[in-house]
Amino acid sequence: MFYQIYPRSYASSDPSPTGDLAGIEARLDHLSWLGVDAVWISPFYPSPQADFGYDVADFCDVDPTFGDLAAFDSLLAACHERGLRLLVDLVPNHTSDQHPWFVAARSGRDDPRRDWYIWRDGDRETPPNNWVAAFRPVPAWTWDDATDQWYLHQFLPEQPDLNWDNPAVVEAMHGVMRFWLDRGVDGFRVDVVHGIGKEPGLPDDPPEMAGVPHATLNDTARTHELIRGMRELLDGYPGDRLLLGEVYLLSTEKVARYYGDGDELHLAFNFPPLYTPWDAARWQVQIADTRRHIDERGAWATWVLSNHDNVRHRTRYGGEPRARAALFLLLGLRGSPVLYAGEELGLDDAVVPPERVVDPGGRDGCRAPIPWTGAPDHGWGVTDAWLPWPPDASNRNVEDLVADETSITHLYRRLLAARKSSAALRDGDHTPVDVPDGVVAWRRTAPDGSGDRILAVNMGGEPARLTTVTGTVLVASDGAGEGDEFSGTLSADRAVLVDPAD
Numbered sequence: 001m002f003y004q005i006y007p008r009s010y011a012s013s014d015p016s017p018t019g020d021l022a023g024i025e026a027r028l029d030h031l032s033w034l035g036v037d038a039v040w041i042s043p044f045y046p047s048p049q050a051d052f053g054y055d056v057a058d059f060c061d062v063d064p065t066f067g068d069l070a071a072f073d074s075l076l077a078a079c080h081e082r083g084l085r086l087l088v089d090l091v092p093n094h095t096s097d098q099h100p101w102f103v104a105a106r107s108g109r110d111d112p113r114r115d116w117y118i119w120r121d122g123d124r125e126t127p128p129n130n131w132v133a134a135f136r137p138v139p140a141w142t143w144d145d146a147t148d149q150w151y152l153h154q155f156l157p158e159q160p161d162l163n164w165d166n167p168a169v170v171e172a173m174h175g176v177m178r179f180w181l182d183r184g185v186d187g188f189r190v191d192v193v194h195g196i197g198k199e200p201g202l203p204d205d206p207p208e209m210a211g212v213p214h215a216t217l218n219d220t221a222r223t224h225e226l227i228r229g230m231r232e233l234l235d236g237y238p239g240d241r242l243l244l245g246e247v248y249l250l251s252t253e254k255v256a257r258y259y260g261d262g263d264e265l266h267l268a269f270n271f272p273p274l275y276t277p278w279d280a281a282r283w284q285v286q287i288a289d290t291r292r293h294i295d296e297r298g299a300w301a302t303w304v305l306s307n308h309d310n311v312r313h314r315t316r317y318g319g320e321p322r323a324r325a326a327l328f329l330l331l332g333l334r335g336s337p338v339l340y341a342g343e344e345l346g347l348d349d350a351v352v353p354p355e356r357v358v359d360p361g362g363r364d365g366c367r368a369p370i371p372w373t374g375a376p377d378h379g380w381g382v383t384d385a386w387l388p389w390p391p392d393a394s395n396r397n398v399e400d401l402v403a404d405e406t407s408i409t410h411l412y413r414r415l416l417a418a419r420k421s422s423a424a425l426r427d428g429d430h431t432p433v434d435v436p437d438g439v440v441a442w443r444r445t446a447p448d449g450s451g452d453r454i455l456a457v458n459m460g461g462e463p464a465r466l467t468t469v470t471g472t473v474l475v476a477s478d479g480a481g482e483g484d485e486f487s488g489t490l491s492a493d494r495a496v497l498v499d500p501a502d
C-alpha cells in the first residue's frame, strides 16, 4: 500500500507555516507505526508555486522551502532503513513557464529550445483548436505577444506543455528519471501521464465535450509508445522500481489500457471509484468494471478515495462512520490501496474562507496541514499555517488519536495489519457475496489455500441481515465485536472483516 504525502502540509522541522523534507523524516515513526509500505511525495522541486509545485522550474533539485538535495538523500536513506519505499512525483507533461527551457523557448522562434514546447501560428483572437484548460473554462492556449504564436497548456498558462514529439524532450525527461533513480528512489508517481502524447494535427475535441478540460480527454496511441520508453528505462535499473501513473481519464476501461501488455505502467490510478457516492449499487458497478477491465487483463488495480486534488472522502461521504467503513473497500478490494495523509485521522476538509483561498483549482480544503498535537500550533511551532487547520484539530490530531485505541487511526492500523498477515487480502481472488440491496460484500480467496476472508460494507440506510456471512469478526469498522462470531446483522454505515466459518 501507498501513502501520499503533500510536503507543504505534512510536517515542518522548524517553526514554519509550511512543511519540509526534514519534517517528513522526523515523522517516519508515525508511518512505521501505522504499517505503511511505500510513500509517494507530491512535488518538492523548485517552483514558482502557481500550481503548488506542479509547475516545476527545475526537475533535479529541491525548492528551498522544502530543504535541499542533502535533505532528500537523508529522507530516502531513513525510509530505506525502515523498509519504506519512496516514490517521487514526476511531472512529464509540462514545466513551469519559469523553467529555463521555456524561458529560452519563449525568447525567440529560432531558439533551439523553441520546439521543446507546442507552438502554433494563428491570429490572436482564434486559438488553434477548441481544447479547454483545466481549473477554469478558458482555452488551453495562450498567445505569446513577443513571438506572435500560441503555446499549448492543458493546465495553467504558467504550465506550458512539453513537446514529447521532440526526441530531445524525451531524452531530457529520461535524464530526469535517471537523476532520481540513480539517487535510489523506488519509482515515480507520474503526473497526468496520459497527457504527454498528442494526437497528430491536434484535432478539436468533440463538440459534445465543449467546456470539458482537454486534460481529462487526451488519449492517444503516441502516449503508449512514450510510456513504454519510460518503462524500459526503469526496467534497466536493479531492484523493483515502479511507475504509478496518474491516468485522469474517467473510464476504467480506458485507464486499463495504460498497463499495456505488462510493458507500460505497473500501476495506474483509477478515479471512477473515487467519484462514486456512498451507494452500494454504484460501487458494485465500479468493482465489476475494475475486475473486467483490470483484473481480467492480468493487471493489478489501485484503490484511492482521497488525494490532494479532491474533497476528502470523509467530507464527501459525510461523517466518520462512513470514512471508517470505506477503509474496508480500500484495503479489502483486490489491488493496491493508496492512502492520503490525514485520512487515518478521519480528517474533514478545512473550511477555507475566501480571503485565504490560494489554489487556482479550488483544492485548498484537502491540503490543510496535518495536526500533530492538540496544542494551538498543532506541532508546527506556529499557530498560523499556510492554510487553516482542519476542523476539530484540538481533538483530531495524531497525538490524541494514537493515544485512543478506539480511534479511526487505530482502525487503520488494525486493518493494515490484518491485510499484511493475510495472503487472501493481499493477493487473493475476489468473488462477490450475495447480500441484500444496500450492502457490498465479497470473499477473498487465498492463492496458497490459507484462510479466506469475507468483507461486508453496509451503505444502505438500514441495518442489514446477512445470512451468507458467517464466521469470526476480525476487524469491525466501529471496533465492536472483534474476536466474536458475526451476529448476522450489519448496521448502517458499518463494515466488517470476517474469517469465514466454511
Ligand code: TEU
Pocket: 051, 054, 055, 091, 134, 135, 155, 191, 192, 213, 215, 216, 246, 248, 308, 309, 310, 361, 363
Ligand atoms: O492532476 C491532474 C488533473 O487532471 C487534476 O488537475 C484535476 O483535473 C483537478 O484536480 C480536478 O479537480 C495532476 C495533479 O494531481 C494536480 O495537483 C495538478 O494540478 C495537475 O496534475 C497539473 O500538474
